[in-house]
Amino acid sequence: DAGITQSPRHKVTETGTPVTLRCHQTENHRYMYWYRQDPGHGLRLIHYSYGVKDTDKGEVSDGYSVSRSKTEDFLLTLESATSSQTSVYFCAISETRVGYTFGSGTRLTVV
Amino acid sequence: TQLLEQSPQFLSIQEGENLTVYCNSSSVFSSLQWYRQEPGEGPVLLVTVVTGGEVKKLKRLTFQFGDARKDSSLHITAAQPGDTGLYLCAGAEGATNKLIFGTGTLLAVQP
Numbered sequence: 159d160a161g162i163t164q165s166p167r168h169k170v171t172e173t174g175t176p177v178t179l180r181c182h183q184t185e186n187h188r189y190m191y192w193y194r195q196d197p198g199h200g201l202r203l204i205h206y207s208y209g210v211k212d213t214d215k216g217e218v219s220d221g222y223s224v225s226r227s228k229t230e231d232f233l234l235t236l237e238s239a240t241s242s243q244t245s246v247y248f249c250a251i252s253e254t255r256v257g258y259t260f261g262s263g264t265r266l267t268v269v
Numbered sequence: 270t271q272l273l274e275q276s277p278q279f280l281s282i283q284e285g286e287n288l289t290v291y292c293n294s295s296s297v298f299s300s301l302q303w304y305r306q307e308p309g310e311g312p313v314l315l316v317t318v319v320t321g322g323e324v325k326k327l328k329r330l331t332f333q334f335g336d337a338r339k340d341s342s343l344h345i346t347a348a349q350p351g352d353t354g355l356y357l358c359a360g361a362e363g364a365t366n367k368l369i370f371g372t373g374t375l376l377a378v379q380p
Contacts, residue, residue: 216367
């Protein structure tokens with residue numbers, strides 16, 4: 159059930175380069191989210207969207223930007239990647255007051 | 270910032286044993302969800318509890334939401350190796366759809 163897909167699954171990039179991660183859904187859900195998962199910190203919200211062109215910051219938004227020009231796509235951009243942004247990134251989708259469906263994640267390494 | 274603390278952090282048990290995982294907060298949540306995550310994959314929703322005192326059963330898993338809607342527990346009866354994984358609780362903030370995730374409990378069930 160590939161209602162949500164993330165790309166790429168793995169990426170290695172150099173410090174200072176811009177990086178864009180893509181989340182694509184086929185469920186027509188209103189809400190989309192980007193989380194990062196790090197040992198000792200669990201899942202932390204970066205940004206979320208509650209509709210096309212409607213986005214807001216989460217608890218760890220510094221150094222990240224997002225865009226949602228279509229219902230089905232939510233892009234996460236690291237403007238200038240740093241080693242502290244090495245992490246596993248998860249996208250999730252949901253409808254109002256319903257549990258999340260997560261993608262399989264993107265493992266990003268910044269060297 | 271609302272925090273959700275889970276205990277224990279790690280649990281290694283033998284097949285057939287029972288266990289309980291706790292999720293505690295000083296904040297009230299409108300609902301609480303439990304997820305299980307396997308290596309290399311995103312979390313998968315197990316259950317959502319909404320009403321204080323609510324108990325839900327999913328085969329050998331029993332979920333309870335505290336009366337004050339600040340805490341929850343997950344009890345597994347007769348654990349099996351297939352139950353191995355990272356268990357995450359997540360609280361929903363008020364009227365928004367944002368989830369705050371707990372720190373996680375890593376469960377290993379030995380055959």
